[in-house]
Amino acid sequence: MKQNNLPNVVFVGQPNCGKSTLFNSIAGLKAETSNFPGTSVSHTYSRVNVFGTLFNIVDLPGTYSLCPQDPAERVALGHILSEKPDVIVNVIDASTLSRELRLTLELLELGYPMVVVLNMMDVAERKGIRIDSERLSAILGVPMVETVALHGRGIKEFLDKVVELFNNPVRPLHLAWSQEVEDKISELVAAVPPELSAPPGRRFTSIKLLETGGFYCSRFLAEFEPELDAALKRISRELSERRGMPVYEVIAAERHHLAMKIFENTTSILCGKHLTLENRIDSVLMHPILGYPILLLVFLSAFFLIFKVGSPIESLFMNPLEKLRLLTASSLGQGFAFHTLDGLLQGIGGGVVVVLPYFIPLVFLMSILDDAGYTARAGFLLDVFMHRMGLHGKSVAPFILGFGCNVPAIMATRILESNRDRIITSLLVPFIPCSARTTIILALVAFYLGPFFAFGFYAINIAVVGLLGFLISRFFKGPSPGLILEIPELRRPVFISIFKKVWLQLSVFIKFAWPLLIAGSIVLSLLTWAGATPLINKILSPLVAYALGLPQELGVTLVFGFLRRELSLVMMLQALGIDYQNLLTVITKEQILVFTVFVNFFIPCFSTLAVLWKEIGKKWALVSAGLSVGVAVTLSLLVRLVF
Amino acid sequence: MNIIPLIEAPFNVPLKIIEITGGVGVRRRLLTMGFNRGDVLELDSRAILNGPLIVRNVTHGTRTAIGRGVAFRILVFRADEAK
Numbered sequence: 001m002k003q004n005n006l007p008n009v010v011f012v013g014q015p016n017c018g019k020s021t022l023f024n025s026i027a028g029l030k031a032e033t034s035n036f037p038g039t040s041v042s043h044t045y046s047r048v049n050v051f052g053t054l055f056n057i058v059d060l061p062g063t064y065s066l067c068p069q070d071p072a073e074r075v076a077l078g079h080i081l082s083e084k085p086d087v088i089v090n091v092i093d094a095s096t097l098s099r100e101l102r103l104t105l106e107l108l109e110l111g112y113p114m115v116v117v118l119n120m121m122d123v124a125e126r127k128g129i130r131i132d133s134e135r136l137s138a139i140l141g142v143p144m145v146e147t148v149a150l151h152g153r154g155i156k157e158f159l160d161k162v163v164e165l166f167n168n169p170v171r172p173l174h175l176a177w178s179q180e181v182e183d184k185i186s187e188l189v190a191a192v193p194p195e196l197s198a199p200p201g202r203r204f205t206s207i208k209l210l211e212t213g214g215f216y217c218s219r220f221l222a223e224f225e226p227e228l229d230a231a232l233k234r235i236s237r238e239l240s241e242r243r244g245m246p247v248y249e250v251i252a253a254e255r256h257h258l259a260m261k262i263f264e265n266t267t268s269i270l271c272g273k274h275l276t277l278e279n280r281i282d283s284v285l286m287h288p289i290l291g292y293p294i295l296l297l298v299f300l301s302a303f304f305l306i307f308k309v310g311s312p313i314e315s316l317f318m319n320p321l322e323k324l325r326l327l328t329a330s331s332l333g334q335g336f337a338f339h340t341l342d343g344l345l346q347g348i349g350g351g352v353v354v355v356l357p358y359f360i361p362l363v364f365l366m367s368i369l370d371d372a373g374y375t376a377r378a379g380f381l382l383d384v385f386m387h388r389m390g391l392h393g394k395s396v397a398p399f400i401l402g403f404g405c406n407v408p409a410i411m412a413t414r415i416l417e418s419n420r421d422r423i424i425t426s427l428l429v430p431f432i433p434c435s436a437r438t439t440i441i442l443a444l445v446a447f448y449l450g451p452f453f454a455f456g457f458y459a460i461n462i463a464v465v466g467l468l469g470f471l472i473s474r475f476f477k478g479p480s481p482g483l484i485l486e487i488p489e490l491r492r493p494v495f496i497s498i499f500k501k502v503w504l505q506l507s508v509f510i511k512f513a514w515p516l517l518i519a520g521s522i523v524l525s526l527l528t529w530a531g532a533t534p535l536i537n538k539i540l541s542p543l544v545a546y547a548l549g550l551p552q553e554l555g556v557t558l559v560f561g562f563l564r565r566e567l568s569l570v571m572m573l574q575a576l577g578i579d580y581q582n583l584l585t586v587i588t589k590e591q592i593l594v595f596t597v598f599v600n601f602f603i604p605c606f607s608t609l610a611v612l613w614k615e616i617g618k619k620w621a622l623v624s625a626g627l628s629v630g631v632a633v634t635l636s637l638l639v640r641l642v643f
Numbered sequence: 644m645n646i647i648p649l650i651e652a653p654f655n656v657p658l659k660i661i662e663i664t665g666g667v668g669v670r671r672r673l674l675t676m677g678f679n680r681g682d683v684l685e686l687d688s689r690a691i692l693n694g695p696l697i698v699r700n701v702t703h704g705t706r707t708a709i710g711r712g713v714a715f716r717i718l719v720f721r722a723d724e725a726k
Binding site: 065067095099127246248249253256260286287288289291379381383384387392417483484485486487 | 695706
């Protein structure tokens with residue numbers, strides 16, 4: 001993973017500690033910050049020049065401990081063990097110091113040179129928490145710096161400490177636990193053969209073996225290291241018998257007690273000062289009754305705003321795009337060259353028409369809500385409804401992202417702990433109308449049938465997602481593990497952090513989704529060039545003409561539309577040989593509705609399918625495609641019957 | 644001392660964790676997120692239709708939304724009555 005021989009500086013911290021904000025302020029436009037625990041799912045790299053020394057800096061996903069519980073946390077530990085960092089930067093939310101110290105103690109066990117950053121000092125001060133950081137630094141035996149990363153406070157001092165530590169690396173000492181536990185650990189250390197030890201050393205290896213019960217390697221141990229296996233089992237049993245709790249709880253309790261002792265020795269809390277305004281706002285936002293109309297209002301106004309912003313911008317692009325097409329046609333004729341170029345241009349243009357007017361404003365608003373801490377609150381409010389779908393509140397964040405583009409939404413399912421939840425959420429995300437589908441719904445349903453139909457369309461769409469979730473989760477054994485979701489403090493969103501988030505989402509779209517859109521668009525153009533369209537239309541006519549009651553010419557648009565979904569409207573007009581204003585002269589409103597329903601629910605676009613394949617495997621990607629065909633056919637038939 | 648699951652506890656009174664029961668996965672997760680024996684919690688609010696609870700961890704100064712199933716497994720007693 002390391003691309004060069006530069007020294008490695010690795011950022012580690014618990015979710016919501018402001019680690020990514022600190023990282024971003026040093027790295028430039030490369031990482032995402034999030035309020036939703038652990039959304040920076042893949043680790044982000046950057047090369048930075050700090051006072052003349054080049055460093056490779058790495059932002060790991062937020063992790064509560066080094067015993068990973070979800071895929072994102074596994075990335076964190078895996079990276080530390082494989083890369084042997086030169087400096088570890090442990091970022092701490094100073095306002096919840098006592099809890100965050102536990103991870104710090106775990107990191108000390110690794111024995112790598114480490115800087116501790118007490119971040120969010122402003123929040124801690126407002127909460128009345130006073131930390132004697134010099135004393136804390138002395139107890140932990142590592143350099144320490146106070147920062148407010150959001151406002152750039154303390155960044156220079158922080159960089160100074162990193163360079164200083166890199167030039168004079170000091171390996172921290174681990175802090176001792178209670179004697180009886182230490183004795184047992186020493187016994188186990190003696191039984192660990194040096195060649196079997198993880199890079200940080202035998203003590204670290206022994207502790208991890210105890211904590212995981214040798215879970216990851218129990219078979220290996222039993223077969224090849226019977227002595228170590230026997231020692232591990234005996235010591236685990238003795239410890240858990242003596243303390244009356246499983247051995248991982250013994251270790252956790254040791255760290256907890258040590259952390260609490262250090263916390264009490266270095267921190268004083270001035271009473272009477274509370275975040276009263278924030279608390280009052282919060283009690284309304286998360287009110288069991290008031291919370292819901294507010295939630296509805298927030299999302300409705302977001303969509304209304306996007307509608308108001310998006311449509312005018314989109315119409316600015318539509319005409320030049322059509323003119324460009326006519327121009328290429330007049331200069332190149334109707335041959336292979338024209339169709340290839342036309343496919344390319346339409347693919348690029350289609351992307352622009354979706355990205356600028358809808359995708360960017362949507363992601364922008366979602367990032368504001370996320371940065372302010374609202375996504376976690378929405379997760380709390382919607383947990384009840386998610387439960388009916390066999391999921392819980394944590395899945396709300398990917399769903400919300402899905403309204404922008406399904407691709408990053410499916411990537412965001414990595415924050416879910418259980419594989420079961422990941423698969424169900426990933427299967428449902430493609431049914432969330434993304435910005436490309438929003439354009440179609442707005443252009444066809446809202447324009448020809450009125451805004452109420454468009455609202456109805458959305459409402460029914462969300463109901464369909466709910467129903468599908470309810471049905472799909474029946475096929476998965478075992479219940480969802482249940483909601484444990486940290487609610488971060490409400491924060492005022494900061495523009496630069498939002499800008500970076502939009503940039504990250506946009507870069508996923510540009511790097512992953514767009515090239516596939518363009519490729520699909522070219523394939524479709526070449527189909528026309530090869531004269532395959534009438535044939536395909538004929539083959540599809542039983543479905544298109546008889547079952548759905550649509551003009552036969554729409555066959556290719558409907559079925560291969562997923563190759564170029566964002567241009568379904570343009571393709572429809574081309575297939576029918578009519579312009580937008582005169583659409584009603586060739587098809588009825590009922591047909592428009594059937595068409596929109598089918599296009600909206602049919603096979604997730606090419607890029608979504610590809611990311612599903614990559615994230616949850618071939619089998620589930622195919623299940624998703626099959627599911628969407630079924631849903632699209634059923635729903636459009638239903639619509640035809642009802643109207 | 645009256646031991647009750649968190650789900651049945653009253654709002655806005657200090658509650659001390661006495662034990663966390665249930666599967667290893669949930670217990671480990673709660674431990675790492677700062678729910679230890681002896682920590683003091685307070686219930687803030689609850690969503691409609693038996694939804695999740697908002698739990699304030701007074702010991703660590705954090706707030707967490709906890710689903711009903713999980714809240715059932717955290718056993719607490721009223722710290723103000725224990726005296």
